Amino acid sequence: MEIKEICICAAIVCDGKVWRGNRHNHAIMAMNDELSYNLSRRELSKLKVDQGFITSSNCFVNRKEGLKLQLKAGVKSVRGEYQNQLYSEDLY
Numbered sequence: 001m002e003i004k005e006i007c008i009c010a011a012i013v014c015d016g017k018v019w020r021g022n023r024h025n026h027a028i029m030a031m032n033d034e035l036s037y038n039l040s041r042r043e044l045s046k047l048k049v050d051q052g053f054i055t056s057s058n059c060f061v062n063r064k065e066g067l068k069l070q071l072k073a074g075v076k077s078v079r080g081e082y083q084n085q086l087y088s089e090d091l092y
Helices: 024-035 041-045 063-073
Strands: 007-014 017-021 050-055 060-062
Touching: 007 024, 007 060, 007 063, 017 024, 050 063, 060 063
Parallel strands: none
Antiparallel strands: 007 017, 007 050, 050 060
């Protein structure tokens, strides 16, 4: 039996560091909490943040790759209604 890779949680990547959460806003809040000690609000707002997911193989994938994985695995919670992208609401 083949074990299919799936997305297990929301995640964001900023400057090579990954933050995880049940939803993307949880990951963003964790990043803000950690970085706000060193950065001003203005500096935080300029950061490039990529949103995606952590997979069951512990890899980061973007929203489009995440949708493909979930559909391939036959995950029934996936709606994929939002511009062919996966959202954290599709995980649960």
